[in-house]
Amino acid sequence: MLRQSVAGLGEALAALGRYGADATEVRRSDALGAVVPWADNHHWIDAAAVPVGTAAPPTGEHLPHCLWTSSGPPPGRREEPDVAMPAMALDLTVTGTEADRNEAGAVGTAELGEIGALNDLAYQQQALGPLLAAIPPGAGHGHGIRDHSGRLVSAAVALDVGSDTSVQWVVTHPDHRRRGLSAQLLQVLLAQARERGQRTATLQSSPAGFSLYQRLGFRTVGTLRAYVT
Ligand SMILES: CC(C)(COP(=O)(O)OP(=O)(O)OC[C@H]1O[C@@H](n2cnc3c(N)ncnc32)[C@H](O)[C@@H]1OP(=O)(O)O)[C@@H](O)C(=O)NCCC(=O)NCCS
Known part of the structure; x- marks a missing residue:
């Protein structure tokens, strides 16, 4: 994988x-x-x-x-x-329990541009907001959790590549971390990928996300190294 x-x-x-x-x-x-x-x-x-x-x-x-x-x-x-x-991967053909986890419908949809903007806030940059906003609707599945005022506080994008779903741009607002938001959101993302007939889910982990992804069932399948000019 x-x-x-x-x-x-x-x-x-x-x-x-x-x-x-x-x-x-x-x-x-x-x-x-x-x-x-x-x-x-x-x-x-x-x-x-x-x-x-x-x-x-x-x-x-x-x-x-x-x-x-x-x-x-x-x-x-x-x-x-x-x-x-x-590099991490999860076999979606093994039955999961994620579908039950969208408690009170907390996980909804989000536009890619707003997911990019939340990533920019987390990484203190201004780049992904405009880049993700330019991707046409339907090219990726944007998932999000909002606070009571409707502000996006946790998000991720699922990109289907053949029968694999690539999980990208996972983020939670710094003020809302360590409350289980990403875990809940990713469980719904994975359940929906399974419902679309996807067979695997893959991602590349940051240090902050690694144990969260392991708990969701992802396993390390290799290492991606960065080489720059
Ligand atoms: C990685 C990231 C998305 C996690 O988001 P999150 O919403 O905080 O994730 P969760 O709350 O589901 O889990 C995070 C940790 O909080 C813990 N936690 C969850 N609920 C908790 C609670 N009620 N009380 C205490 N700890 C809790 C989890 O066990 C987990 O601990 P671990 O990292 O030691 O395994 C977030 O830290 C982030 O945006 N980081 C910067 C961007 C980044 O690295 N993104 C990932 C790219 S691959």
Whole structure:
């Protein structure tokens, strides 16, 4: 399932490049992602994933700042070891109990642009809001939990890539963390992916999310390392 996890990351990045303003999709056999010149030091925006089993592209071509790969180092780039990410996967064909967990309908839909804006707030940046807002409705499933005033406080996007659902841009507002919001939201996201007939779910974990994802049943299937120019 490492292959699916890496493909999911690549498709998520490629969507930023395909629809984002002043951004370009990178879609080639050895790299899938985006060139975003105005975010050219950002490892998760101006970035591409190298498909599993593929040799990384050589330097000197129109490629993003960061290449993510689970195999050997791309030539001419240096590793950023501190940001390496576990690739994680979950078999959705094993019956889960998630469908019962949308207590009082707390988990609803959210637009991708507002999910991007919440990520920007969490990471103290301004980049994902406009990039995700440009992705057309229907290209991804946005899930969210709101406070009593309707403000989005926890969110994630499910991107279906073949029979895999790639879980991306998972975030909870800093004032609302450690209350189980992400756990509840992801259980509903996974239940809905299963209902759509998806067979696996994959993601790439930050340190903050790792034990949460493990508790939901995700297992580490490899490591994605970042190589930058
Ligand atoms: C990672 C992140 C999304 C988690 O969101 P969250 O809503 O706080 O998640 P949860 O509350 O479901 O779980 C987080 C922790 O709180 C704990 N928790 C949940 N309810 C709790 C409660 N009532 N009391 C105390 N702790 C609680 C969970 O057990 C979990 O602990 P662990 O990390 O030690 O396993 C959030 O920290 C975040 O936005 N981080 C920055 C962005 C990021 O890293 N996103 C993930 C990208 S892959």
